[in-house]
Amino acid sequence: MSLFLSPSLSPFLSAELKLIPSLLDTFMITGRYIRFEENKGLVYARRFGCQQATGDVVLVLDSHVEVKPGFLEPLLHEIEVNDKALLSPIFDFWDTVEMKTSSFDGAPLGFDYYLQWHLLTRPKSDRPLEAPSIMGGAFLASRNFLKNVDYFGKGM
Numbered sequence: 001m002s003l004f005l006s007p008s009l010s011p012f013l014s015a016e017l018k019l020i021p022s023l024l025d026t027f028m029i030t031g032r033y034i035r036f037e038e039n040k041g042l043v044y045a046r047r048f049g050c051q052q053a054t055g056d057v058v059l060v061l062d063s064h065v066e067v068k069p070g071f072l073e074p075l076l077h078e079i080e081v082n083d084k085a086l087l088s089p090i091f092d093f094w095d096t097v098e099m100k101t102s103s104f105d106g107a108p109l110g111f112d113y114y115l116q117w118h119l120l121t122r123p124k125s126d127r128p129l130e131a132p133s134i135m136g137g138a139f140l141a142s143r144n145f146l147k148n149v150d151y152f153g154k155g156m
Contacts, residue, residue, distance in 0.1 A: 046136075047151040053143050062137030064094040066101060075140045083142040088134040109133045 021033050034052070036045070050058050057079055061067065071089045078085055092101045107122040108131030122129065146152075 043152070050143070050146045050151045053146075056143055057140060058143050058146055059140045060138065061091075064096070065138045066092040066094065067138075068092075072140075079140065079142055084145050085141070086134060086145070087140045088138055089140070091138050093137075109135065 032052075034048075040048075046060060049060070057076065059072070067089060068091075071091070075087045075089055078087055090103075092103050094100075095102045107119040108129050109117050110120045110132060111117055117133070120131070
């Protein structure tokens with residue numbers, strides 16, 4: 001596991017982030033904690049993280065995403081079947097307006113004429129769905145696939 005973070009302007013959050021290396025040790029998680037000296041933005045951090053990954057598979061979960069036990073195994077199976085798949089798990093996320101967790105059921109995202117995104121109706125199926133896009137804050141892909149698409153491209 002690797003964790004890549006940009007600094008925050010909040011002194012409270014900066015103090016909390018200093019606890020992460022000891023938490024990784026406490027929970028016996030093999031990982032690296034990398035903190036940029038300056039905020040380079042979300043896309044840069046994700047690209048950098050994917051480039052630095054050493055495993056066969058890369059999992060990206062934003063801090064507001066909460067997953068449940070057993071979420072990973074079906075995704076890993078799909079990557080075994082198709083290593084060019086870009087998968088998004090079904091997950092809960094922290095709703096900062098309502099201050100509670102809300103569920104995301106894996107509905108695919110689509111776009112209207114004005115390129116506004118909308119959740120599409122999810123058909124009843126246990127199989128992965130093909131969709132034109134996914135939520136960017138939670139996805140899994142093979143490292144080789146990410147390398148072949150230039151880690152989502154330098155221009156993003």
